[in-house]
Amino acid sequence: MKTLICALSAACLALAAPLAIAADKPTDPQIAHIAYSAGVIDVEAAKLALSKTKNPDVTAFARSMQKDHEAVNDMALALVKKLGVTPEDNPTSQALAKASEEKRAELGKLDGAAFDKAYIDNEVAYHREVNGALETLLIPSAQNPELKSLLETGLKLFQGHEQHAEHVAAGLK
Amino acid sequence: MTALLNRRQLLAAGAAVLAGGTLARAHNGTVHVTIDKLAFQPAEIEVKAGETIEWTNRDPFAHTATVKGGWEVSIPPGKSATHVVTADDSVDYYCRFHPNMTGRIKVVA
Numbered sequence: 001m002k003t004l005i006c007a008l009s010a011a012c013l014a015l016a017a018p019l020a021i022a023a024d025k026p027t028d029p030q031i032a033h034i035a036y037s038a039g040v041i042d043v044e045a046a047k048l049a050l051s052k053t054k055n056p057d058v059t060a061f062a063r064s065m066q067k068d069h070e071a072v073n074d075m076a077l078a079l080v081k082k083l084g085v086t087p088e089d090n091p092t093s094q095a096l097a098k099a100s101e102e103k104r105a106e107l108g109k110l111d112g113a114a115f116d117k118a119y120i121d122n123e124v125a126y127h128r129e130v131n132g133a134l135e136t137l138l139i140p141s142a143q144n145p146e147l148k149s150l151l152e153t154g155l156k157l158f159q160g161h162e163q164h165a166e167h168v169a170a171g172l173k
Numbered sequence: 174m175t176a177l178l179n180r181r182q183l184l185a186a187g188a189a190v191l192a193g194g195t196l197a198r199a200h201n202g203t204v205h206v207t208i209d210k211l212a213f214q215p216a217e218i219e220v221k222a223g224e225t226i227e228w229t230n231r232d233p234f235a236h237t238a239t240v241k242g243g244w245e246v247s248i249p250p251g252k253s254a255t256h257v258v259t260a261d262d263s264v265d266y267y268c269r270f271h272p273n274m275t276g277r278i279k280v281v282a
Contacts, residue, residue: 064235064270067234067235068234068235068270071233071234071250072233072234074233075233153210153211156210156211156212156271156273157211157234157271159271159273160211160268160270160271160272160273160274161271163271163272163273164269164270164271164272167272
């Protein structure tokens with residue numbers, strides 16, 4: 001989880017305190033909260049991009065992020081409802097939210113090609129780190145098989161997003 | 174023991190169904206590819222020119238079948254979409270939105 005948070009923001013050092021707690025193996029209610037929060041963050045980033053960009057490839061990418069992350073979060077909500085699990089806020093989710101607010105503020109100051117590049121570069125880095133956290137921490141820690149399965153589908157989806165972002169980034173250069 | 178045998182028979186039947194499915198032969202000129210959990214199934218198909226490939230998207234995500242420098246088929250969530258095979262359609266394809274999803278089409282005589 002440490003790498004996930006560090007990649008999200010230069011505020012890495014400031015987040016050192018919550019990291020000690022976040023390094024513990026998360027429970028299913030915490031995993032559900034982290035995964036859902038990570039999706040919401042990318043939907044918010046996509047909305048910001050759609051309000052700013054004029055680049056058709058960036059627009060198509062952001063639309064895809066918004067739709068896909070909303071769809072997978074709908075699946076997550078349906079699953080936790082079915083399982084009777086209440087997602088539990090935790091230091092990792094809070095650190096994610098804080099780092100993403102800072103990143104959004106940073107992106108909000110940019111326009112045109114500078115915005116497009118910063119947004120897409122951040123999408124590559126963000127998905128890479130979320131995928132790393134899914135592979136090494138969240139999926140191995142998940143106890144419920146249905147939650148584990150949904151996280152595995154999420155990993156494939158986000159690996160696709162990472163590659164899509166890399167394709168868009170290559171086109172911007 | 175009877176229960177065990179029944180279970181074995183069931184497994185054998187299941188395996189036969191799976192094996193049959195991977196052949197993906199055209200029925201009435203249409204070859205079916207299912208998209209489920211970010212994968213084209215079967216990933217490789219053999220078709221004849223003039224036959225139709227039909228992709229059925231069981232995911233809640235929009236997908237495409239995209240040939241680099243060639244054609245592209247949009248396959249909305251929960252929907253199906255088709256492509257009529259031409260003689261030069263021996264190609265690799267991928268999903269534009271999730272490039273880790275890949276498939277291959279081989280045109281046979």
